[in-house]
Amino acid sequence: MPHHLMNLRYVPDDEADEIRDLFEANHVRYYETPPSRWGISMGGFWVHDDDEAERARQLLAEYQRARHQTQREAFLEQQARGETGPWALLRRHPLRTLAACLAILVIAGFSLLPFLRLG
Template sequence: MGCLYFKLHDVPAPEAEAVRTLLNDADISFYETDAGNWGLSLAAIWLTHEADKARADALLADYQAQHRAEAQAQLAEAGMESLAQRFARQPLRFIAALLAVAAILYLSVMPFTGAWS
């Protein structure tokens, strides 16, 4: 009996195609189900043999690590920085922004909690 391998709900088409290609290249047999006309069924990729799951997981983990490294390289090339990098570069500005967000959230929620009555 088959086993669920990869849910396709809200998965971009290129990513789903990459998973299909990965499984095909490794000669792992699989089949797909779609969500149906009303979106009530499970759109997913299913492995035909449950014994292939460990090998497929290892292949997918390698693919995801490679994809993550490529994405980080593209962000670095484009001059984008992560949240941690931004905090390390300007910690006071980052903390001030967090405090401003917390103050706005506090002032927005307080009238509904009854604390001002």
């Protein structure tokens, strides 16, 4: 019976590549199903053997702990440099951020317009 090891929905490409490399380096016989375009099927990494599934889950758990730590450190470094938050987004993508804010205001205005006309 197949064992589902990991869901691939919302997994960044670099993480999926690292997991493939991890499985291949440790000779885990896995197969992969891609997520569907419409978000109906989740896709993921699978194995057939029970023992292989347990070994792969242990490898994944160790990898996830290490990745969590490195990603957390990278985030804290970005935060210390001021590269996170709404102001950093405005500095990096000013037109896109202003367009999104304008769209929010227009939608809110159209949504509230009937209530403003009641008075």
